[in-house]
Amino acid sequence: MSALRSAVERRGQQIFDLVDQHPESIFSKAGFYQKMMAFSMKDEAFKVQMFRFVDVLASLRRSGDIVVHLREYFHGMDSFIPMMQTGLRAAGIFPWLTAYILRRNVAGMARQFIAGRDGSDVMKTLRKKRKENIGFTVDLLGEAVVSESEADEYAARAMELLETLSRETRGWTDPLGKNTELFPVVNLSLKISAFYSQMDPAAPEEAIAHLAPKLRPILRRAREAGAFVNFDMESYAQKNSTLELFKSLFSEPEFADCRRSGS
Numbered sequence: 734m735s736a737l738r739s740a741v742e743r744r745g746q747q748i749f750d751l752v753d754q755h756p757e758s759i760f761s762k763a764g765f766y767q768k769m770m771a772f773s774m775k776d777e778a779f780k781v782q783m784f785r786f787v788d789v790l791a792s793l794r795r796s797g798d799i800v801v802h803l804r805e806y807f808h809g810m811d812s813f814i815p816m817m818q819t820g821l822r823a824a825g826i827f828p829w830l831t832a833y834i835l836r837r838n839v840a841g842m843a844r845q846f847i848a849g850r851d852g853s854d855v856m857k858t859l860r861k862k863r864k865e866n867i868g869f870t871v872d873l874l875g876e877a878v879v880s881e882s883e884a885d886e887y888a889a890r891a892m893e894l895l896e897t898l899s900r901e902t903r904g905w906t907d908p909l910g911k912n913t914e915l916f917p918v919v920n921l922s923l924k925i926s927a928f929y930s931q932m933d934p935a936a937p938e939e940a941i942a943h944l945a946p947k948l949r950p951i952l953r954r955a956r957e958a959g960a961f962v963n964f965d966m967e968s969y970a971q972k973n974s975t976l977e978l979f980k981s982l983f984s985e986p987e988f989a990d991c992r993r994s995g996s
Contacts, residue, residue: 852897919960
């Protein structure tokens with residue numbers, strides 16, 4: 734494993750080196766995504782303000798308002814000024830142009846992580862990625878569930894998404910066309926806490942008792958469809974519960990030989 738890890742780290746470093754050697758303009762899509770993600774990883778305050786700005790951007794209609802909010806949200810951030818100094822200067826002269834570029838690039842960045850609003854929309858994105866030899870894992874966006882009715886709704890939506898993906902990708906091979914057994918085409922990620930509204934890290938046994946009955950039908954259907962199911966490790970607080978749930982389910986005779994799952 735140490736040799737494999739070293740090889741992976743070397744390849745990752747090569748990728749980062751290539752990215753650094755070919756910086757993009759901040760006004761290009763690639764440059765915007767690159768800078769936003771890089772700064773959000775380095776600066777927690779910037780990341781918080783960036784997501785707040787993205788959240789409010791959809792409600793701003795006038796170009797001048799967008800520029801005003803841009804300045805207010807990131808005022809005094811030393812890390813932000815070098816990155817956007819050209820854009821900020823242009824904003825005062827051409828607010829309509831700055832607003833247009835921001836809307837376009839923010840929407841584009843969102844589409845990097847949000848495949849679509851429904852199954853049909855998602856499949857359009859996945860077909861495009863398939864042409865680029867890119868695989869996928871798909872999950873459902875949503876806030877924390879606060880009731881069992883919401884948890885049941887999430888479970889139903891997860892099953893519906895699995896059915897859609899399985900049906901629409903029938904006949905597909907893995908992105909590189911080499912080994913679908915090792916790299917299943919359909920890869921579904923599940924937010925475990927969304928299946929039970931009362932998850933308590935101090936009571937994993939209780940959580941498993943409620944979660945397992947909701948997950949078994951999805952696992953059965955995934956096995957029939959040859960799909961991979963990933964249990965999202967959402968947070969450190971839920972780590973033990975997620976691992977215990979995973980071990981409990983895949984220790985059952987029905988799923989003991991199931992290879993297409995992970996956490």
